Amino acid sequence: MTSLSISHGHVAADMLPAREAPPIKRVPIVKMLFGDVMSAALTAGALVTVLALMPALKWGFVDATWATADPAACRAGGACWAFIGAKLRFILFGLYPPEEQWRPMMMMGLMVLMVLVSLSPALWGRKLVTAWLAGVAMMLGLMWGGFAGLPFVPTSQWGGLPVTLLLALLSLGCGFPFAVFLALGRRSSLPIPRFLSVGLIETIRGLPLVGLLFVASILLPLLLPPTWTIDKLGRTFAALTVFAAAYLAEVIRGGLQAIPSGQVEAAKALGIPHWKAIQHIVMPQAIQKVIPPLTNTAIVMVKNTSLVMIVGVFDMLSAGRSAAMDPVWPAPYREAYLFVGLIYFALCVAIAYYARWLELRVKAKDYR
Amino acid sequence: MMSAEKPSNREPSAIAIRNLDKWYGTYHALRNVTLSVKPGERIVICGPSGSGKSTLIRCVNHLEEHQQGEIVVNGVTLNDSLKNIDAIRRDVGMVFQHFNLFPHLTVLENCALPQILSRGTPRKLAEERGMQLLERVRIPEQALKYPGQLSGGQQQRVAIARALCMSPKIMLFDEPTSALDPEMVKEVLDTMVALAEEGMTMIVVTHEMGFARRVADRVVFMDRGAIVESSAPDAFFDAPTHERTKSFLSQIVH
Numbered sequence: 001m002t003s004l005s006i007s008h009g010h011v012a013a014d015m016l017p018a019r020e021a022p023p024i025k026r027v028p029i030v031k032m033l034f035g036d037v038m039s040a041a042l043t044a045g046a047l048v049t050v051l052a053l054m055p056a057l058k059w060g061f062v063d064a065t066w067a068t069a070d071p072a073a074c075r076a077g078g079a080c081w082a083f084i085g086a087k088l089r090f091i092l093f094g095l096y097p098p099e100e101q102w103r104p105m106m107m108m109g110l111m112v113l114m115v116l117v118s119l120s121p122a123l124w125g126r127k128l129v130t131a132w133l134a135g136v137a138m139m140l141g142l143m144w145g146g147f148a149g150l151p152f153v154p155t156s157q158w159g160g161l162p163v164t165l166l167l168a169l170l171s172l173g174c175g176f177p178f179a180v181f182l183a184l185g186r187r188s189s190l191p192i193p194r195f196l197s198v199g200l201i202e203t204i205r206g207l208p209l210v211g212l213l214f215v216a217s218i219l220l221p222l223l224l225p226p227t228w229t230i231d232k233l234g235r236t237f238a239a240l241t242v243f244a245a246a247y248l249a250e251v252i253r254g255g256l257q258a259i260p261s262g263q264v265e266a267a268k269a270l271g272i273p274h275w276k277a278i279q280h281i282v283m284p285q286a287i288q289k290v291i292p293p294l295t296n297t298a299i300v301m302v303k304n305t306s307l308v309m310i311v312g313v314f315d316m317l318s319a320g321r322s323a324a325m326d327p328v329w330p331a332p333y334r335e336a337y338l339f340v341g342l343i344y345f346a347l348c349v350a351i352a353y354y355a356r357w358l359e360l361r362v363k364a365k366d367y368r
Numbered sequence: 369m370m371s372a373e374k375p376s377n378r379e380p381s382a383i384a385i386r387n388l389d390k391w392y393g394t395y396h397a398l399r400n401v402t403l404s405v406k407p408g409e410r411i412v413i414c415g416p417s418g419s420g421k422s423t424l425i426r427c428v429n430h431l432e433e434h435q436q437g438e439i440v441v442n443g444v445t446l447n448d449s450l451k452n453i454d455a456i457r458r459d460v461g462m463v464f465q466h467f468n469l470f471p472h473l474t475v476l477e478n479c480a481l482p483q484i485l486s487r488g489t490p491r492k493l494a495e496e497r498g499m500q501l502l503e504r505v506r507i508p509e510q511a512l513k514y515p516g517q518l519s520g521g522q523q524q525r526v527a528i529a530r531a532l533c534m535s536p537k538i539m540l541f542d543e544p545t546s547a548l549d550p551e552m553v554k555e556v557l558d559t560m561v562a563l564a565e566e567g568m569t570m571i572v573v574t575h576e577m578g579f580a581r582r583v584a585d586r587v588v589f590m591d592r593g594a595i596v597e598s599s600a601p602d603a604f605f606d607a608p609t610h611e612r613t614k615s616f617l618s619q620i621v622h
């Protein structure tokens with residue numbers, strides 16, 4: 001019946017036979033590579049780069065020693081990847097007692113699991129925050145031990161990837177709520193919150209992170225009464241957190257500025273209390289608007305954790321460096337740094353892709 | 369004390385505005401405005417751009433603060449008391465020119481969340497009421513879409529449904545159709561006519577003269593922050609008394 005009515009209504013459409021789509025225009029490959037000045041320059045540049053990289057590739061792959069138990073077997077002209085294999089445990093876990101190594105491994109497993117569960121915004125809410133508080137307590141408990149038969153491991157023995165991950169995740173996670181209040185304070189019409197927020201943000205942004213880390217790890221213990229002993233990892237964590245908070249606050253403030261005043265007015269007219277309107281109407285929109293710069297800050301913070309090395313916290317970069325100092329191996333600094341760099345790269349790329357996916361999800365809501 | 373001060377009208381006003389003055393900085397935006405709206409009455413306000421129409425109705429639910437004069441809504445005086453402001457906003461719904469829907473929430477959540485946040489209504493009840501009102505403005509099938517995925521007319525009807533979810537006794541409309549393409553104006557006006565026929569007290573800022581003639585009990589003409597003329601629609605359109613009203617009407621009719 002449907003087809004009948006269609007053929008009645010659209011006789012003309014029926015008479016026009018369907019035709020095949022015209023063939024896709026192919027651009028000759030020579031034209032693609034050298035078609036105009038720009039392409040030609042890029043092609044030439046790429047060729048030069050590849051040629052310049054040839055020795056490095058030869059070093060890294062062709063002449064490399066991939067596996068050997070004997071450090072002397074590493075050839076002079078090639079990369080000694082066998083070193084990474086031999087020192088993997090040390091680079092990843094630092095000075096953590098080898099027989100307790102399952103604990104940082106389990107901690108990282110828990111962290112990855114929780115991060116995966118938290119990816120979908122559909123689950124974001126009070127329950128997830130509670131789950132994270134419990135999760136972080138478990139992670140720290142696993143690392144510290146000192147209960148249920150787990151031997152106590154002081155933070156001075158923590159090291160490697162778990163320290164890098166914990167510092168990055170916790171400084172961002174704890175910095176974020178502070179950042180929200182700093183951003184709100186900076187836009188507040190009340191003078192005291194505004195001056196406090198501006199003062200804090202500008203002070204912290206005006207200091208280099210290295211300086212902040214020195215203050216936290218060296219100056220602070222001198223200034224505080226001697227009975228106050230906060231361990232070094234805790235102090236560097238605090239410094240990273242305030243640093244993250246200041247930068248995140250400025251990003252969030254940008255988002256708040258982009259929310260039209262009509263949103264708050266509609267909330268007021270509907271009788272929604274001010275703080276609930278901020279929480280449910282203004283903040284979610286503000287944060288959705290600044291996903292790209294938030295991602296940027298998150299990536300910068302992940303890499304910033306490597307600076308804790310200079311105040312003697314044993315993160316992954318420090319672990320890689322000390323591993324390469326082992327005189328048994330032929331000074332494999334390049335290999336160690338490349339390997340550690342690869343891990344940072346993987347972390348940052350993962351964050352970037354996740355952010356892109358989030359942004360697409362947000363865009364799908366308003367296609368106009 | 370408040371009731372003792374009130375003049376003994378036979379019928380209490382839904383909205384009583386007396387000798388209202390408002391300044392934006394040094395700019396005198398409302399000048400000695402007095403307007404009283406009876407329950408169930410429909411008022412249309414018109415006037416040239418910048419004459420203070422929006423300012424006036426935004427003062428009623430305290431989106432703007434007035435400096436002198438008095439606003440009493442259903443017996444509650446609008447002053448600095450947050451309790452009074454809350455009470456008045458509970459009774460007064462508002463529809464904006466640019467809809468002001470919450471873009472990060474679905475249409476249904478737009479209707480349900482305000483009830484949850486301002487009244488503590490359980491989510492299930494709030495959503496049921498949201499669906500009821502979406503049916504009343506005839507777009508229940510859009511409930512799970514986001515505002516950005518709807519046409520302007522549909523968005524404005526959602527905004528009306530969202531306001532009605534709070535069971536207001538009075539509705540304020542600030543040029544609800546002037547941001548819409550012509551073919552969508554009618555669907556929004558039809559919704560408003562239906563609301564008027566149910567007896568809602570309404571103040572509507574609009575230049576839709578057909579709507580004013582059909583629905584309004586009174587048309588108020590404002591110019592330069594003051595009410596110039598106020599009369600029944602037929603008298604207003606066919607026999608305006610003031611020069612400024614005449615010239616304004618000649619401008620919008622042609």
Ligand SMILES: Nc1ncnc2c1ncn2[C@@H]1O[C@H](COP(=O)(O)OP(=O)(O)OP(=O)(O)O)[C@@H](O)[C@H]1O
Pocket residue numbers: 392393395397415416417418419420421422423424
């Ligand atoms: N927030 C504000 N700050 C300063 N001046 C304002 C503000 N809002 C409005 N005004 C001024 O007050 C006057 C009245 O504005 P209002 O928006 O009430 O006019 P209107 O009659 O609604 O005009 P329109 O038809 O263009 O909407 C205008 O001159 C406007 O410039």
Ligand SMILES: [Mg+2]
Pocket residue numbers: 421422423542543
């Ligand atoms: Mg206006």
